[in-house]
Amino acid sequence: MSDGGAHAGVAARFAALGLIEAVVARGRPLDEAVDQAGALDKLEPRDRAFAHALAAATIRAWGFLHCVVDACLARPDGHLPDRLRMILALGAAQLLIMNVPPHAAVGATVDLADGALVRLRGLTNALLRRMDREREALLKQFNRPRNSTPDWLWAGWAQAYGEVVTAQIAAAHQLEPPLDLTLKPGLDAGLWAERLGAQVMPTGSLRLAQGGRVADLPGYAEGAWWVQDAAAALPARLLGAGAGDGVIDLCAAPGGKTAQLSASGARVTAVDQARGRMDRLEGNLARLGLSATSVVADVAKWRPEARVPYVLLDAPCSATGTLRRNPDIALHRDAEEVRALAKVQARLFRAAVEMLAPGGTLVVCTCSIEPREGPEMVDAMLAAGAPLKRRPIAPGEVPGLADAITPKGDLRTLPSHWAQAGGIDGFFISRLTRS
Incomplete structure (x- = not known):
């Protein structure tokens, strides 16, 4: 020492x-x-x-x-x-x-x-x-x-989820999170779990206890996997894009979802307005031996040459679902910022719809557990006339998380889910099709 x-x-x-x-x-x-x-x-x-x-x-x-x-x-x-x-x-x-x-x-x-x-x-x-x-x-x-939970966060969660669940969420935020990995398609999860000393989660992610440098773990140098919370791995899977499908990944950096889509064989265009973050995305893809067309642009203004059948929007948000990993968020965010971000998300949502071909699928997600940045945002967009309808998520698509499916068919994971296995990030995911 x-x-x-x-x-x-x-x-x-x-x-x-x-x-x-x-x-x-x-x-x-x-x-x-x-x-x-x-x-x-x-x-x-x-x-x-x-x-x-x-x-x-x-x-x-x-x-x-x-x-x-x-x-x-x-x-x-x-x-x-x-x-x-x-x-x-x-x-x-x-x-x-x-x-x-x-x-x-x-x-x-x-x-x-x-x-x-x-x-x-x-x-x-x-x-x-x-x-x-x-x-x-x-x-x-x-x-x-x-x-350790700011009053404005506690009050909002209590109203949305009840006092009991709010206490469970706050307790989950006090625990050091595990490390989740997404394995490249085609690799044997059981063999890699044994090699890494990891647990295979119901949704397929590999989970191991935190400790040591990620770059020193087996498989890092050869690009066998990438770091991605089990919840963050769900939006790309629920999108359903396959080999040869055209996909636009909006607000794509640092690239975990881009990597998933590329690994599935999709033709991915990754868009993000931050050059530095896009450099990181391109570096991650290079390590993994994957490729995507990267575009540095304002998502709200950029448009593709032609509409595509699949769009994934991981909208910028308060990230309160990731407090386990990013505890500084509780010190830096406030209710006014959540309201401002909700307006940004609505603007990006409208842009995403314009990129989507008729009959196409849009998955919109946020790593926030604030209702304003999830179900309320989607409900408001649909009520305002967005030419979309929900395509409900089925329990079989999210093994071990059936209780996270909302009555409207969206997915709402909370940090208190999978408590015995170390929890999971809070995510909201809605899947919609264009009429």
Whole structure:
């Protein structure tokens, strides 16, 4: 393990603190902060994994950890420097969530109080030791899933799904998600599951516990699979495009669905307005030995030369269905942004319809569990006269997720589904045909 100071593990904790500062103070997504964190590159693999896991656990439980910090202060209303609050939250995450041995958690975390905070090391030590002594009482006093969920999200979910399901969703968001892989068609799932130490999920995805670098896993270099949550793999499958079929994949980057469609033999045109994200899509396809026509353009304005029989629209959204993987979303999103995104989705929906040939199939999806970004959006488009009708999803098309099919025939996965197997991202998927 890296040394980095008087205590083993200080360097890893400094790296985790840097990630937390990037997310909380500078508003960056956690995955982007990880990609650009030079401090992580200097760590040994085990330390790097610990730093990432610690930062994610702290951000995931941000609201809960601040309740704990305030409860341990002699004067909860007293001002603490922002960086010290982050250090204390990071220490609390080790003690109350990750079960790091107290001597390591306290000693190495106190060392993070450097520079102008050195004078507050005594306070930091006292607060962390109090958290350790009162661990059980603090865990009973506060509800981690509820305290870590912003009120506006909780209220919306409770109205849409009920309090019981909302509590289950919030609890799922506090767990580290597994790693799901989509295997290339024609490869033996059982053999690859054995090789990877993975579980074959009912829908065909391979699932393995998080840990280590993805690029080091068997099959990565030869392009046997790609990373894709089991829910994210469903829209392309439900589209039903086959060999030789023309497909337009809108908002396609980073390319998981494009890869699925290309691997099925479809003639895919992938459209996305972000050049950087499209570069990533093209790089992923190259590793996998797959091809697609890539177009960098505004989806709302771009049109193909001719209409096609299949269109897939993975509309930009609040991504609240991916909070397990992207816990920073709870800190960065708000209700007003959801309303604004719903208008964007409606505009892209109308564009997608214009690209679809008569009798063609449109699958529209969002990785959001906000009703405004799913069923309400589709209902509004149909009520406004979109020349489409729903083609209901059948239970046999989504093994293990029959209870996620809505009365109207759409699919609504929730993070609380497949709870015993590690959960699944929240997705809304609607399949429609053009009349």
